[in-house]
Amino acid sequence: MRRRRARKRRRRSRRSWRHRQRRGLRRSAPVPSASMTCxxxxxxxxxxxxxxxxxxxKEIAVLSFISEGLKAGVPAIIVTTSRSPGDLLKDFAPILPTFLEIERLGLVKWIDATGGKEAKGQSxxxxxxxxxxxxxxxxxxILEAIEKFSEDVRRGDYPYFKLxxxxxxxxxxxxxxxxxGKFIQAIARVVRERSSAGLFALEKGMxxxxxxxxxxxxxDGALNVKLEKQKTFLSVIGIGDVQTRDWIEFRHTNKGLIIGAFSLERIR
Structure with a gap:
């Protein structure tokens, strides 16, 4: 009986947490950025x-996407195929100075697909x-690891994660x-079933x-980047209701993407 009551309390807690999150997201200040929803x-x-x-x-975009979630207590699953987790820690520092502290709480799950040996400097x-x-x-x-970590997140009473x-x-x-195609569909299915969100970097030249x-x-959507006359532009496909689907000029620093007069560092 006690266990049943405890499960009911956890379910109510998850529902109320999800409701508060969605209400907060709806109240987010409008930003003239096609990528805001992502x-x-x-x-x-x-x-x-x-x-x-x-x-x-692209990489800065993914790191910023993950960091904004971690600030709100949303767990992250990070798949890295070319750089070790230890290397990525250095890139997270300017974007989220408290990353190491958050990582120690167990909110960050790494899938190392680099094929190299484990770095000695990793924590x-x-x-x-x-x-x-x-x-x-x-x-x-990779798919098995994503499924395992998504289940770990669920067991930890978190409603969703960012991939x-x-x-x-x-x-x-x-x-x-x-x-x-089957691989991508399988990952997208995990993200969808867990009511989570995923951002995938894709190299245009490959x-x-x-x-x-x-x-x-x-x-469910895409953010496309093009280079033109030494300037970088971004446009959105799918995703949902956005303010514009035109090409918007942006630039990136080691702290995030800056679109027009707005920085993605400021988006909550």
Whole structure:
């Protein structure tokens, strides 16, 4: 009887927490940015692609996306295919100075798909919340790790999580179209079933336009980046109601993306 009552209290707590979160997201101040909905995770259950050429701010976008969630107490699952978790810690520091403290609370789950040896400098906490797979193209291993961590988050009484994938291109570059499609659909299904949010970096130069379009169809939306006359522009596809779908100029620093007069550091 006591256990039944405790379960009911936890369910009520999760429902009220989710309600407060959604109400808070609806009250967010309007920002003239096509990517606002993605970075505030306003649409739970969504998987969004961030498509752009190298050094166009994709990684900073994913780190900012994760950091904003951690500030609000939302757990993160980070898949990294080219850089070790220890290296990414340095990139998180300017965006979220308290990242290490938050990471020690167990809110950050790492999936290391770099295929390299574990770095000696990694903290004990990282190793505790880390699953290492054979490499970036170990699609079954990556999917299994995501499913495990999503279940861990659920058991921890958190209503949802944020998933950051850097980068999806490295994982599917040498996979067949059918295999890659099934992999992406499986991850998107986990995100959707957990009412969570995922942001996936995709390298524009590694895929044909037809391949990119096919991948976008498997997602709930996409943020596309283009370079023109030494300027960088961003546009949104899908996701939901946004203020504009035009190309908007932006730039990025090691602290986040700056779109027009607004910085994504300020978006809550």
């Amino acid at each position: 970075f505030t995770a306003a649409y739970h259950g969504s998987s969004v692609l961030f498509v752009g050429p190298p050094f166009s701010g 004990v906490q990282i190793r505790k919340n880390l699953i290492k797979v054979e490499g970036a193209d170990d699609l079954p291993g 950051g994938y850097m980068s999806l291109s490295t994982s599917i570059a040498h996979s067949g179209e059918i295999e890659a 895929h044909s336009e037809q391949q990119i379009e096919s991948i976008q169809h498997l997602m």
